[in-house]
Amino acid sequence: FFFSPQEIVSEESEEESNGVNLMEFSDEILLHILSYVPCTDLVLNVRKTCRKLATLCLDKSLTHTVLLQKDYKVNKDKVKQLMRDIGKEIYQLNMAGCYWLPSSTIDHVTRCKNLVKLNLSGCHITSLRLSKMLSTLQHLRSLAIDVNPGFDASQLSSECKATLSRVSELKQTLYTPSYGVVPCCTSLEKLLLYFEILDRSREGFMLSGQLMVGESNVPHYQNLRIFYARLAPGYVNQEVVRLYLAVLSDRTPENLHAFLISAPGSFAETGATKNLLDSMARNVRLDALQLPKAWINGSGLLQHLKFNNPFYFSFSRCTLSGGHLIQRVINGGKDLKSLTSLNLSGCVHCLAPESLSRKAEDDIDSSILESLVVSCCNLRHLNLSAAHHHSSESIGNHLCQLLSRLKHLLSLALPVCSITDVAASVEKPPTTPHLVPQTFGRKVRIGIQTYPRNLGDQANQKIESSVFWALMGSLRFLETLEIIGSSFSSAMPRNEPAIRNSLPPCVRAQSVGDSDVAAISQLTYLQSLTLAQLPNILTGSGLVNIGLQCQHLRTLSLANLGMMGKVVYMSALMDMLKHCKCLRDLRLEQPYFCAGAQFFQALSHCSSLQRLCIVSRSGTLQSDAVMSFMANCLEVIMCHMFMGESLTVCKNLQQSIVRSFQAERPALNVVISPLLHEDLTEVIRDVPMRHLDEITLFKSRVAEEPPNLWW
Numbered sequence: 001f002f003f004s005p006q007e008i009v010s011e012e013s014e015e016e017s018n019g020v021n022l023m024e025f026s027d028e029i030l031l032h033i034l035s036y037v038p039c040t041d042l043v044l045n046v047r048k049t050c051r052k053l054a055t056l057c058l059d060k061s062l063t064h065t066v067l068l069q070k071d072y073k074v075n076k077d078k079v080k081q082l083m084r085d086i087g088k089e090i091y092q093l094n095m096a097g098c099y100w101l102p103s104s105t106i107d108h109v110t111r112c113k114n115l116v117k118l119n120l121s122g123c124h125i126t127s128l129r130l131s132k133m134l135s136t137l138q139h140l141r142s143l144a145i146d147v148n149p150g151f152d153a154s155q156l157s158s159e160c161k162a163t164l165s166r167v168s169e170l171k172q173t174l175y176t177p178s179y180g181v182v183p184c185c186t187s188l189e190k191l192l193l194y195f196e197i198l199d200r201s202r203e204g205f206m207l208s209g210q211l212m213v214g215e216s217n218v219p220h221y222q223n224l225r226i227f228y229a230r231l232a233p234g235y236v237n238q239e240v241v242r243l244y245l246a247v248l249s250d251r252t253p254e255n256l257h258a259f260l261i262s263a264p265g266s267f268a269e270t271g272a273t274k275n276l277l278d279s280m281a282r283n284v285r286l287d288a289l290q291l292p293k294a295w296i297n298g299s300g301l302l303q304h305l306k307f308n309n310p311f312y313f314s315f316s317r318c319t320l321s322g323g324h325l326i327q328r329v330i331n332g333g334k335d336l337k338s339l340t341s342l343n344l345s346g347c348v349h350c351l352a353p354e355s356l357s358r359k360a361e362d363d364i365d366s367s368i369l370e371s372l373v374v375s376c377c378n379l380r381h382l383n384l385s386a387a388h389h390h391s392s393e394s395i396g397n398h399l400c401q402l403l404s405r406l407k408h409l410l411s412l413a414l415p416v417c418s419i420t421d422v423a424a425s426v427e428k429p430p431t432t433p434h435l436v437p438q439t440f441g442r443k444v445r446i447g448i449q450t451y452p453r454n455l456g457d458q459a460n461q462k463i464e465s466s467v468f469w470a471l472m473g474s475l476r477f478l479e480t481l482e483i484i485g486s487s488f489s490s491a492m493p494r495n496e497p498a499i500r501n502s503l504p505p506c507v508r509a510q511s512v513g514d515s516d517v518a519a520i521s522q523l524t525y526l527q528s529l530t531l532a533q534l535p536n537i538l539t540g541s542g543l544v545n546i547g548l549q550c551q552h553l554r555t556l557s558l559a560n561l562g563m564m565g566k567v568v569y570m571s572a573l574m575d576m577l578k579h580c581k582c583l584r585d586l587r588l589e590q591p592y593f594c595a596g597a598q599f600f601q602a603l604s605h606c607s608s609l610q611r612l613c614i615v616s617r618s619g620t621l622q623s624d625a626v627m628s629f630m631a632n633c634l635e636v637i638m639c640h641m642f643m644g645e646s647l648t649v650c651k652n653l654q655q656s657i658v659r660s661f662q663a664e665r666p667a668l669n670v671v672i673s674p675l676l677h678e679d680l681t682e683v684i685r686d687v688p689m690r691h692l693d694e695i696t697l698f699k700s701r702v703a704e705e706p707p708n709l710w711w
Contacts, residue, residue: 087111097690144171209239366397411480485533517542540569547576574602
């Protein structure tokens with residue numbers, strides 16, 4: 001929140017008249033209150049109100065760490081003044097994702113002579129500016145930067161390289177084939193690499209994964225403890241990461257305890273990577289592991305790797321069977337109480353004893369899940385999405401009943417078909433028009449839907465006796481929940497044209513409806529919710545319950561709910577939004593969505609909203625309603641809409657929004673485009689990575705990375 005001098009003075013006067021004065025609180029209480037105020041407001045505004053606050057606002061506890069990464073109102077002048085006033089007091093500075101600040105802003109960081117940690121991911125910075133800045137930061141030990149086309153390591157000064165030689169933690173996002181500053185960092189203990197290199201240039205030329213001339217220096221990994229690499233789709237990213245791994249394959253660091261590579265699609269194992277894994281099996285004991293599926297599938301690697309006190313495992317999209325999981329990973333239930341995060345997304349056989357003769361839709365073996373739950377009783381993050389995890393009719397062995405024992409869970413991702421009651425799913429589904437058609441229906445006129453206003457109006461729904469209702473009741477401290485259809489795929493994937501056809505939902509998912517969604521309202525502390533491909537949503541009444549009860553909800557993502565030919569939950573959604581006062585991010589993906597005046601009027605109640613993304617094949621929008629919404633919701637800095645409108649309508653609206661609001665909102669990012677336009681991938685590549693990764697592109701985010709991987 002924001003304090004202005006006038007507000008504080010008037011607040012003090014009102015409090016004094018009531019016998020209470022804010023300034024009479026102890027310094028400890030006031031410091032705690034002030035810790036919730038953005039640092040720019042503290043230094044540039046609040047400290048000007050009175051002498052006491054002037055002193056408190058400069059307390060070391062408030063100036064030691066400065067977080068600007070989501071302060072969307074900060075501009076170059078504010079950063080300049082902030083660094084001038086407290087630069088010498090700042091030890092940790094996070095400017096990640098401040099894409100709207102000009103590159104010259106980085107020059108002011110040189111005032112922070114005592115910086116130990118610096119995050120500039122997503123900021124515009126040239127190699128010359130980087131050199132000048134790092135030359136003055138002799139105490140720096142942790143650095144995060146982007147490496148963009150044009151980066152030239154030969155421009156780094158000797159003073160800059162001296163600083164880099166002392167850096168022990170480096171996070172580097174690559175948009176061009178390069179080693180970046182890695183060869184200069186001779187004391188690396190933690191290395192995080194994000195590969196975002198496109199296969200084609202803007203001009204359409206194919207790019208090569210070979211490093212640029214002058215990049216012959218090799219990385220220094222002898223002290224490395226953590227190696228993490230995340231690859232965006234594309235063969236160039238795979239070529240470049242192999243160059244980074246080549247050094248590791250020659251000599252594996254003795255202190256390596258976390259080795260993680262996240263690679264979509266097929267990333268084949270080579271002789272060099274096999275040598276690396278063999279060396280790891282002989283020489284190191286790991287605490288965290290993630291490998292491409294091709295490196296694990298069909299190999300005995302997991303049988304030979306040794307683990308110390310593992311806290312993170314990811315076997316996403318691997319064909320690992322439940323038998324192998326129990327025998328080779330959790331070691332029959334021994335020593336896995338240290339595991340806090342587990343990603344089994346897309347592991348279709350991970351809850352079955354073997355995978356050779358099993359169909360993906362067959363029932364799970366509850367004894368495997370029970371062994372997992374007992375062995376990993378301290379799990380805080382669990383991802384079981386993108387698979388058919390069907391429970392049998394055995395009493396007490398339903399997946400939801402077993403997961404309810406994990407009392408420490410903070411985030412959970414499940415497939416829709418896994419939460420259904422077995423008795424309900426085996427019954428023949430009613431032949432009503434409410435079931436999802438396998439193809440898209442014709443466009444229909446959206447009217448006001450009727451739906452039950454409370455749970456008692458839903459006839460024949462014994463929701464409180466369902467296993468999913470009981471699971472939600474047992475996980476009262478859950479903060480993130482994802483319920484995603486096992487066959488769901490977003491209409492807007494990365495680096496590809498929009499998908500035109502979608503796979504039908506699982507048959508068992510057709511018994512999951514409004515009452516199940518209402519069960520989520522028990523999660524009082526829920527902050528992030530994703531619901532995708534729930535075909536039996538009839539009215540969306542459960543959404544209203546969530547809006548009323550989950551008052552901490554900050555992120556909401558809804559995709560393909562109910563019938564695909566119309567938006568059956570529109571009225572309930574609008575009622576829900578009126579209660580979401582803390583909502584900051586909203587993503588909607590639904591064919592034939594009508595973004596009209598009524599919707600934006602309801603959305604205007606979300607006074608904290610900052611980012612909006614709508615993906616709708618054949619969807620429509622009303623330009624005047626969008627403009628009115630942007631004028632009313634002053635916190636909105638991102639508006640992405642991929643609809644069925646013409647290119648002319650989209651471009652005109654985008655230009656109008658930018659022209660009207662860019663000056664007042666420096667971080668404003670607007671993309672309005674036809675979803676099925678041939679140049680959509682070119683439009684996507686200009687979206688800031690922060691928005692693209694966090695909201696615009698759909699993906700499961702539970703246990704995607706180890707917890708606290710970076711600050």
